[in-house]
Structure formats: structure tokens, C-alpha cells
Amino acid sequence: MKAAVHNRYGPPDVIRVAEVDKPSIGDQDVLVRVHATTVNRTDCAYRAASPFFVRILTGLARPRRTVLGTEYAGVVDAVGSGVTSFKAGDRVFGYNEGRFGTHAEYLSVPHDGAIATMPSGVTFEEAAPGTEGSHYALAFLNKAGIRPGQDVLVYGATGAIGSAAVQLLKHHGPPLPRCATGRTWNW
Structure with a gap:
């Protein structure tokens, strides 16, 4: 799958689109095909490692998590065997701070994390930044x-x-x- 990745800290031009492994899901996870995401202040701070203390969380010399992104909206592609709250085809949105990964075609998130079914009449582009x-x-x-x-x-x-x-x-x-x-x- 394609993802926007960064292997070093710096300005926006450290980001490049690359092929990465599609995330796997565990028994309690939801696999989301991302239709919309954002680039917000959290992403920019972690990409630039600014302020410097961010490196304590993200990696001192280089980023541990190379795919940024906290906000997303998309469609459930698959669910783990223990998930009953979502099913394939559900339109969902959520927030994935700490784990990141929304700047990719697919995202694995815990079913009991910050994920919810999208209200009807709301587009992916409207739900993601909320x-x-x-x-x-x-x-x-x-x-x-x-x-x-x-x-x-x-x-x-x-x-x-x-x-x-x-x-x-x-x-x-x-x-x-x-x-x-x-x-x-x-x-």
C-alpha cells in the first residue's frame, strides 16, 4: 500500500510517498481503508521534532513511526475475530494520536479506541478534521x-x-x- 513516510525530522519536504506493508489486525482491531485524513499541528510538530522534547516520544535520532497522521475517515475493510461493534463496510472516523498512521491507504486501530461510525449525510472530508x-x-x-x-x-x-x-x-x-x-x- 502507499503511505506518506518520513525517515528523518525536518521541513515538509522530508515526506515522500512510498510502498509500505499493509497493517495486520489482531483479534480486537479494525482495519480501515482511509478515504480522508488531515495534516494538523500534531503531525507538523512530530515531523519537525519541534519542540525538541518531542524526540523523547518519537525517537531521539530519527522517527520510530514513519507514517504520521492522527485524524481519519474511511470504510471498515476487515475486523478482528473479537470485534462486534463494527463490520466490513461501516463508514467510520476517528483519532489515532500516539499510534499515528492515518497518512496511508490502510490503518489498523483498536475497536475500543477513538473510532466511531460516521453520521449519515456527512462526507469523509467533513468527518476527518473534526x-x-x-x-x-x-x-x-x-x-x-x-x-x-x-x-x-x-x-x-x-x-x-x-x-x-x-x-x-x-x-x-x-x-x-x-x-x-x-x-x-x-x-
Whole structure:
């Protein structure tokens, strides 16, 4: 399969399109054929290793993960034997920070990770960029411990994180949603 790869840190021209192995899936994984992805601030920081401390996470001398990309939308191509929440043909979108890999034709993600079925009427190009800002906004709002009756000022509400924070607060109000495990909800 084709993927956008980088084998060294630097400016955008360190990226090249190359043939790489198609990811395999485990019993609890979903294989997604990626139809849309983004290049966002996280990808740019990890590609450039800027700030320098990013190298602690990504590899000191060169990147350990050569295919970047955190946001995606696509179609489920296959599921592991233990997956019941998705099936081949489902239209999905999600966020894959840390594991990366969305700048490729196929992506393997855990079925219980930050992956969801796309709402009807939403295109792949509309769904893919809707996750990173929401992920950070919800994490920050949960960390702040906002409770019912409190007023919240969202400074910088025109960016991805701020606009998502406004929408989450308007739609859910405090307390904000959490995932079934009690951790901060990933969306």
C-alpha cells in the first residue's frame, strides 16, 4: 500500500510517498481503508521534532513511526475475530494520536479506541478534521472540573480546540461525557 513516510525530522519536504506493508489486525482491531485524513499541528510538530522534547516520544535520532497522521475517515475493510461493534463496510472516523498512521491507504486501530461510525449525510472530508480539536477540548474541559451552574469563558473560540469547547459546552453542559472506563471521553 502507499503511505506518506518520513525517515528523518525536518521541513515538509522530508515526506515522500512510498510502498509500505499493509497493517495486520489482531483479534480486537479494525482495519480501515482511509478515504480522508488531515495534516494538523500534531503531525507538523512530530515531523519537525519541534519542540525538541518531542524526540523523547518519537525517537531521539530519527522517527520510530514513519507514517504520521492522527485524524481519519474511511470504510471498515476487515475486523478482528473479537470485534462486534463494527463490520466490513461501516463508514467510520476517528483519532489515532500516539499510534499515528492515518497518512496511508490502510490503518489498523483498536475497536475500543477513538473510532466511531460516521453520521449519515456527512462526507469523509467533513468527518476527518473534526476529531483533534474535540479531543483536546474535552480533555481540557474535564481537567478543569467544570460543574453545572458555572460560567465558562472560552478564550480563542475560533480555533479547532476553542470552537469544539464551545460546542461541547453548549450541547452537553457540565458534567461532560466520560467513556465507560471512567477515563476522559476521547471525543
